[in-house]
């Protein structure tokens with residue numbers, strides 16, 4: 707009798723949980739982004755600071771990463787054919803900022819938002835997942851461009867991008883600057899263009915300023931060059 711009652715209560719709770727998940731995941735919240743006057747990039751975020759202060763474990767993160775595997779794949783490679791980014795080896799600070807931005811609605815990502823909501827994962831689990839992602843080796847066989855304008859791409863990158871993203875595309879953990887080496891070409895093009903056009907709402911205004919004069923051909927050339935940067939020891 708006792709067991710029956712218990713399973714009944716558990717089943718009822720399960721239904722409630724499923725319903726609230728559905729209700730909350732219908733759409734992503736929306737917060738102010740670069741289109742809003744007075745937008746400041748990377749303002750202090752309570753959850754982000756909590757995640758960064760937490761003693762994260764890549765081992766626990768491997769288990770929690772199961773929510774992400776379907777789209778980003780077990781090795782973090784993503785799906786370049788549908789513009790799902792590769793995330794293996796990314797700085798934990800960058801991964802966490804992106805996840806908190808998607809959670810809060812500072813970066814639009816309706817496909818992923820239901821999987822990072824606070825009704826699915828805790829801040830601590832996100833920190834563990836970010837540590838696991840950082841521990842994955844970035845792929846050498848990421849998608850590249852056509853290789854036709856690499857000299858132009860290199861000149862643009864060294865002049866306009868390397869100061870933040872690093873000479874080898876390594877990014878900067880402390881400053882929340884993403885590693886861009888090993889990223890898929892198509893995704894780099896899309897994010898660079900979207901940042902230029904203010905479609906990536908959590909973009910850095912300093913980067914947007916630099917991109918102002920960029921034509922689509924410039925974006926493609928610099929993205930092709932970035933897709934060939936490698937952090938592998940020579």
Ligand code: HEC
Nearest residue numbers: 773774777789790791793801804805815817818821822835
């Ligand atoms: C339903 C598919 C899906 C799932 C599940 C998913 N993601 Fe994503 N993720 C995406 C897509 C699509 C993007 C690219 C968003 C864009 O176009 O701006 C993305 C972007 C990201 C980014 C930003 C990468 C960058 O360099 O800009 C990070 C970090 C990330 N995902 C981590 C995760 C983690 C961690 C999980 C699990 C908790 C997860 N994702 C679950 C689809 C998914």
Ligand code: HEC
Nearest residue numbers: 866867870882883884894897898908909910912913916928
């Ligand atoms: C002032 C520093 C700065 C400069 C200069 C800069 N960026 Fe960025 N870039 C950033 C920051 C910060 C982000 C992450 C924004 C965020 O928080 O989502 C970013 C994100 C990106 C992304 C998306 C990466 C990802 O994983 O989501 C691409 C692609 C990119 N930058 C390309 C470029 C290119 C190309 C140039 C040169 C033309 C450039 N950046 C110059 C700071 C900079």
